[in-house]
Amino acid sequence: MEESNFDLGEALLRHREHREKGGIPPKDDPVIEGPAKMKDPIDDGNGKQSTANVTGFELTPEETLEYFMKSRSKDITSDILNLCILSLKEFLKLEIPERFRLLPYLPEGGLMMVYGPRGLGKTYMAIGLTVSLICNSPFLKWQVSGPAGVLYIDGEMSLHDLRERFLSLLREKPQAPVYFLSHEYFYQKIERDLNLANSNIQETVKDYVETHPEIKVIVFDNLSCLLPGVREDKRDDWTLQVLPFLLWLRRRGIAVVLVHHSGKSGEQRGTSSREDTLDTVIRLDRIPNAKNAGAQFIIRFVKSRGAYGDDVNDIECHLNTIDGVPTWSWKPLEESTEDRLMKLVAEGVDSVSDMADELAVSKGLVSRIKKKLQEESRLAPGKDLKIAEAHREKQ
Template identity: 35%
Template sequence: MSRLEQRAFEATEQPSKREGRPVVAVGAHDLLAADFPPRDMLLSPWLLSQSLAMIHAWRGIGKTHLAMLIAYALGSGGQCLSWSAPAPVPTLYIDGEMPGAALRDRLARIVEISEEEPPEGFLRFVTPDLQPDGIMPDLSTYEGQNAIERVLGDAKVIVVDNLSCLARTGKENEGDSWQPVAEWALRMRATGRTVIFIHHSGKGGTQRGTSKREDLLDVVMLLKRPADYNPTQGARFEIHFEKARSLYGQEVKPIEATLETLPNGRQTWAMHEVSDVADAAMIELAELGLPHAEIARELGCHRSTVLRALRKAEQEGRFSPKKKPKRKERDRYGDD
């Protein structure tokens, strides 16, 4: 028997001699009778216990802002945008790149607009400026994973912000580099924990790097700028669910979130369905007299989408199209 044949024989015929973790197999009846712990709703309607999720966005859109809002709502049992946490959940926020002062100031602003407060120890932070050498653990290595696990305590939710600086080993676009982090995430899920990864979007709008990251995730959320966004508007972004296991219909409809300042100086988040916002923009531009094709170009959609939205708005009494000029007037002034 050749050496190659010997290796093939050992790999296929003698599994008991190979090293590795034992595998457990159960019958269909045993699986149906298995008493798994129930999965609790942590942030309604989209985040359950033992979930693996990702929020990604282009730089400067607001992914850390949203991640901290989510973490605070989880730790306090409060509200985050249109989502709500039924009860406080011990949460660990791992920040990989922000200066400590900036992290503190962002947290202070969230506290100002929140009605609930986390119980003692229910929201904890790991950040570079509070480490002895200023270096964060690398979740791509077992040493880094062990370092994080030593400070988990009773945390049920782990927010990893962000993958680029907290999983540094290997190349971002290679699936093999993701494997150690994926195994760690699955191990966290097996212990009953939820992990939320924060990540950058690539040039094409998808999460940056290997697509294998999304395979094991339950929820993938994209943040992006509205088509009519102006930098003077500050925190304003759309939230789109790109993947959402066991979520349907209204639960995964895209929303737009805007941080508004009230007359008394207090800040609050305003939410709208993206379709409603887009319809309002189409109506406004149509009332200004823009042709349908130009409205479509302005909002980054198809002309047929504009036609359908304006027709529906007209039927509902929200839009009254201007009458087209008579033939002589069109000849004189032109038409679109």
């Protein structure tokens, strides 16, 4: 056999397969015949350092790893583990590509959850985010870093409502594609439920995104509908049936947005272990004393790995219809709280404690806002909350 045709990994794999079956490798196998019949493929005079010995050959670290990957062995030996551990010097010299951020709080391959009560506007937020990503346009206060293709997987809405909501928020021609996997259309075509805990469906989704590299984000709306067989309060169900699928997407640079419901406590419903591997967790809260008039909520960042400062400050959002067109508006939460506080003071709420109850915020926050408004001469000095005369005259 000529040296140019020798594939060490393939030869070692054949030998391992014969050995595991209890057979004897063929005599013409170059691994068995070894250096006596051919030039040693390992000792090429370059002084390569070996870390393992397989069937008589000493392997370099790279060849050891190649053999492990080709053999698909489930056993991790000390040699393989050694290849996965970095010294400080190696760690500092390691070339690590910069993690591109689609949004300040959504990195490439990032896992994000958005949760909140029913009917608050979670789907509108998810669709609004999708539209911004494919159109390369701002989403609320945040600018996206470039157009990104999206796969929107819906497990709850009718096709009609999904299309109506999407078109109502689409203002310009998309710069990246968007694809829809609807539970309703899925059933219409093949008469099966769209269950993303099913390993077969997970594999087909993997195949689809691998053949569509333009997809950079997948939206799952929502977990309860798309994972009907997964018990929400059982950590093992999530860890064994769902998490491996999400980590597969992460390792291929595909960001995931999980839409979920909150429970009676106000936290995300079910096991809190879901949040362990997430980069970002956003909670949508009701705006105190707000009328039920469509999508309006407070965005609070419960977890934001790698995003800081103003990028993750709480904001109040409204989706209002202006001249028949749904339009997003937002303002910093403290600013909106100031406005509501001034309105309540005018209605007669004059104590910090009562104001905190009305606004559903802490007394400390009310005290800070009170001090700020007194410095701006909008509130009168003193213990009670009273509108300053100078401000009253301006009104």
